[in-house]
Amino acid sequence: GESVGLHLPTLSVQEGDNSIINCAYSNSASDYFIWYKQESGKGPQFIIDIRSNMDKRQGQRVTVLLNKTVKHLSLQIAATQPGDSAVYFCAEARGDKIIFGKGTRLHILP
Amino acid sequence: SQTIHQWPATLVQPVGSPLSLECTVEGTSNPNLYWYRQAAGRGLQLLFYSVGIGQISSEVPQNLSASRPQDRQFILSSKKLLLSDSGFYLCAWSYQPNTEAFFGQGTRLTVV
Numbered sequence: 001g002e003s004v005g006l007h008l009p010t011l012s013v014q015e016g017d018n019s020i021i022n023c024a025y026s027n028s029a030s031d032y033f034i035w036y037k038q039e040s041g042k043g044p045q046f047i048i049d050i051r052s053n054m055d056k057r058q059g060q061r062v063t064v065l066l067n068k069t070v071k072h073l074s075l076q077i078a079a080t081q082p083g084d085s086a087v088y089f090c091a092e093a094r095g096d097k098i099i100f101g102k103g104t105r106l107h108i109l110p
Numbered sequence: 111s112q113t114i115h116q117w118p119a120t121l122v123q124p125v126g127s128p129l130s131l132e133c134t135v136e137g138t139s140n141p142n143l144y145w146y147r148q149a150a151g152r153g154l155q156l157l158f159y160s161v162g163i164g165q166i167s168s169e170v171p172q173n174l175s176a177s178r179p180q181d182r183q184f185i186l187s188s189k190k191l192l193l194s195d196s197g198f199y200l201c202a203w204s205y206q207p208n209t210e211a212f213f214g215q216g217t218r219l220t221v222v
Binding site for chain 2: 089091100
């Protein structure tokens, strides 16, 4: 998609605060969504996923919200820690393909 | 348990030289396989995906090609590299459509 050529936006959060990372998707037919975390020089790691028949799913310190009406996805990280510093990507499954959205760099302030 | 191996970790190649990056998956059968490219500080671009041996779908027309000669082996190739082929190449696999993909550690390719 067109987002692959854009510089990544940055979100700066105080350590201990909650982080909210947002993502918009384009295909209303997509029915499975994934959040990934990518640390510098490494491959993306799975964080949490959600299917289109749900609007919220919780994991350990993370929550994903899905709003199908406006095609919006968010990742909430509770009590952000220094180890959460990374680039976060949302991805949507379209049949056999997994398409990544625009990433967000999360920067933790001491 | 399932593991994905991708090599080499880094590669420096001259313009016009050929390329072959290999990815293998262990511990599962008939996985979906993917090749992505990531430019520095950018997002992930899907290049190729495969749902079975010999079945390759291309997402972006370019001078790269992919092959799947065995069930758990996915190869990314080029006959002649361009400077614009530099980037971080990531291989990934998933059990089936609409499930999460698991990524390898990537190959950082620099074309000089």
